[in-house]
Amino acid sequence: MHFTKMHGLGNDYLYYYGELKNAAVLSQKLSDRHFGIGSDGIITISPSRTADFKMRIFNADGSEAMMCGNGIRCVGKYVFDKGYTDRKKLIIETLSGHRELTLRTIGNKVTEVTVDMGKCIVYKPVLLATTYGKVMVTPVMVGNPHAVAFVENITDAPMDTMGKELEHHPYFKNGVNAEFVQVIDRNTIKMRVWERGSGITMACGTGACASVAAAVRANLCDKDQEITVCLDGGRLNIKVLSDGTAMMTGPAETICECEVEEK
Numbered sequence: 001m002h003f004t005k006m007h008g009l010g011n012d013y014l015y016y017y018g019e020l021k022n023a024a025v026l027s028q029k030l031s032d033r034h035f036g037i038g039s040d041g042i043i044t045i046s047p048s049r050t051a052d053f054k055m056r057i058f059n060a061d062g063s064e065a066m067m068c069g070n071g072i073r074c075v076g077k078y079v080f081d082k083g084y085t086d087r088k089k090l091i092i093e094t095l096s097g098h099r100e101l102t103l104r105t106i107g108n109k110v111t112e113v114t115v116d117m118g119k120c121i122v123y124k125p126v127l128l129a130t131t132y133g134k135v136m137v138t139p140v141m142v143g144n145p146h147a148v149a150f151v152e153n154i155t156d157a158p159m160d161t162m163g164k165e166l167e168h169h170p171y172f173k174n175g176v177n178a179e180f181v182q183v184i185d186r187n188t189i190k191m192r193v194w195e196r197g198s199g200i201t202m203a204c205g206t207g208a209c210a211s212v213a214a215a216v217r218a219n220l221c222d223k224d225q226e227i228t229v230c231l232d233g234g235r236l237n238i239k240v241l242s243d244g245t246a247m248m249t250g251p252a253e254t255i256c257e258c259e260v261e262e263k
């Protein structure tokens, strides 16, 4: 079974062209960083009846998610670099709807992708009780669920305690991705994330959009402006428009090709 390991700012997935009937189990197995290849999950790419291609994403715990920001940029790179298309404007079908990609290349390889991530739905902030104390979060839907908490200093963000507990907090019946955000200025934030189904990752594209949308709603950042989101794995540029649409621009990289023995 052939996989291509790719990453967006260190948020790494195993990409497979075609449908995988046992994707959930395979994601659990192959994501293991010792007994598997090591990744934050699996992403499958296949033809679509309604778009150029279709993607599905499975977290490291085998759960299927609706959307993946870093992943969809790599999907654009995958289909262009491997010759499935020569177009630089693509529509990708996801479980949370169609997303439009604009690919940028150097030579015949994609290096950077801009994605119309659709509308971010920002809800009223809510004070949640956790084992580690109360925390005010702003729920944001970016096709998948996020809980954004603003902190004074990102280096003190309680990732392994509060972040881990928020993932399965009863307030979010389907679980949630938890982001901790330090606002640097009106055009710059720092963000760390505990992802639903994968734990702490180096970056989260949908989470970066959710974080900017929450900061704009709180009047901490400016809408219609490029906001730099500084993540463990690098920087994303996010612009949230007046209608709530988030535009995300960032890199996509291929690490290696992998052959997995079918047992």
Ligand SMILES: N[C@H](CCC[C@H](N)C(=O)O)C(=O)O
Pocket (backbone or CB within 6 Å): 011, 057, 059, 064, 065, 066, 067, 068, 069, 070, 071, 144, 145, 177, 195, 196, 197, 198, 201, 203, 204, 205, 206, 207
């Ligand atoms: N863990 C997420 C899916 C991956 C999202 C993230 N890796 C991104 O880049 O958006 C969820 O369960 O909703």
